[in-house]
Amino acid sequence: DTGVSQDPRHKITKRGQNVTFRCDPISEHNRLYWYRQTLGQGPEFLTYFQNEAQLEKSRLLSDRFSAERPKGSFSTLEIQRTEQGDSAMYLCASSPRRQAQETQYFGPGTRLLVL
Amino acid sequence: GQQLNQSPQSMFIQEGEDVSMNCTSSSIFNTWLWYKQDPGEGPVLLIALYKAGELTSNGRLTAQFGITRKDSFLNISASIPSDVGIYFCAGPNFTFNKFYFGSGTKLNVKP
Numbered sequence: 001d002t003g004v005s006q007d008p009r010h011k012i013t014k015r016g017q018n019v020t021f022r023c024d025p026i027s028e029h030n031r032l033y034w035y036r037q038t039l040g041q042g043p044e045f046l047t048y049f050q051n052e053a054q055l056e057k058s059r060l061l062s063d064r065f066s067a068e069r070p071k072g073s074f075s076t077l078e079i080q081r082t083e084q085g086d087s088a089m090y091l092c093a094s095s096p097r098r099q100a101q102e103t104q105y106f107g108p109g110t111r112l113l114v115l
Numbered sequence: 116g117q118q119l120n121q122s123p124q125s126m127f128i129q130e131g132e133d134v135s136m137n138c139t140s141s142s143i144f145n146t147w148l149w150y151k152q153d154p155g156e157g158p159v160l161l162i163a164l165y166k167a168g169e170l171t172s173n174g175r176l177t178a179q180f181g182i183t184r185k186d187s188f189l190n191i192s193a194s195i196p197s198d199v200g201i202y203f204c205a206g207p208n209f210t211f212n213k214f215y216f217g218s219g220t221k222l223n224v225k226p
Contacts, residue, residue, distance in 0.1 A: 004157075006157075031211075033213070040218070042217050042218050043216045045213040045214060055212055056213055091158075093157075093214075095211075101146075101163065101165050102148075102163070102165075102211055103148070103160060103163055104205075105160060106150075106158045106159070107157050108156055108157045111155070
């Protein structure tokens, strides 16, 4: 089993540009989560997919953020008109189908720097 | 949303010492997860707890699910330099549609 993978690992962009990140979950994990993490803080939940359905969104996810998981496998997170405050590590995690004992596995993250 | 409070915020210990850290919540959880994160990497799952009072070990790591279901503890015995990192506790909401994380305990180990 390969782990969760994310691409790119690092992204530097200028304010106002759009960026898109990709997450490939562990195969056959039908649940996928996006988080944002800033320095010195724990991950903060952004959004959740079960298969291709986006079932939960945080208030942190402004209208400049959009996430998709079109075929229930990989997911993309797009940030439009980036702002300096968007600079953070964006983490993706996946979980297998609901079971009595929950787990969640993270990818290596995409570190975004907005200049 | 839920707030998870971790303490201490940071620790400086000597190699070989035992370490204890905890995580508390204002609300009950049905699952507690403990992660370790190295700089520039994603969190790695260390231990998962599913039952109040449960004590689970993973090598030199031992974690406990508090009986009130509002806290959890992580102990590391005989620390080594590679234990350096930030340790996070996490717990899901009732529907498991989101997980809440503490702000972490930063562990420094002096050789």
